[in-house]
Amino acid sequence: MNNISPILNIMIKAVEKASKILIRDFGELENLQVTKKGPRDFVTNSDKKVEKILIQELGKSRKNFSFLSEENGKIENKDKDNIWIIDPIDGTNNFLHGIPHFAISIGLKSNNEIISGVIFDPIKNELFFGEKNNGAYINNHRIRVSKKNKLDECLFSTNGKRNDLIDLATRNLGSAALDLAYVGAGRLDGYFQKNLNIWDIAAGIVIVKEAGGNVNDLNLSQVENLKIIASSNTINEKMLKKLNNF
DSSP: OOOOOHHHHHHHHHHHHHHHHHHHHHHHHHHHTTSSSOSHHHHHHHHHHHHHHHHHHHHHHOTTEEEEETTTEEEOOSEEEEEEEEEEEETHHHHHTTOSOOEEEEEEEETTEEEEEEEEETTTTEEEEEETTSOEEETTEEOOOOOOOOGGGOOEEOOOTTGGGSOSOEEOOSOHHHHHHHHHTTSSSEEEEEEEOHHHHHHHHHHHHHTTEEEOOOOTTOOSSEEEEEEEHHHHHHHHHHTTTO
């Protein structure tokens, strides 16, 4: 594996530190599932705690970089061209219900391009990361998108709304970040979804591209209502035909 760049190193250390809180809180959630109050406030609190650690850790070594995060919105610092894009818990609903499929996600946008991304699934201990011109990895193994070229052998992920109109085998896994990471790792052949926020997908965009995949053109200065279509190049055109009204 190539040497991890200083930037990626900072991102990886930040998600690993923040994940300790998430793992502990996830363990406590089981007791909250059965209380009258329910776990929603607890999860919002977890979200905020994780985000705080991420902002602190990333800010230590890159003091001037700006931030865009789910809980805090925009934090503009001196350097407005380099922006950390943070999602403390992508897959909050899974987390809320005690389903172990969620991730911490950090993307670095530099001059309107995502150049680095880290997606960490703390429960499965799977760390996906990618950097422009440097490949994509899970833990320390290089990943590549799927090579399948027959649609009926493929599996796609989407959010499950009106899937009856799309003639593809789909799953709704509940975490956009992990969906993109799985496309990068060849576990899923493609992923398509509307109405996403930039922090859901920033890290995954560079991971898919660096794994040899294809991502539609996105306006990265847009924060909300983004539509993403990602897949391997092999299947991309066939997939797009099936999604012609998507």
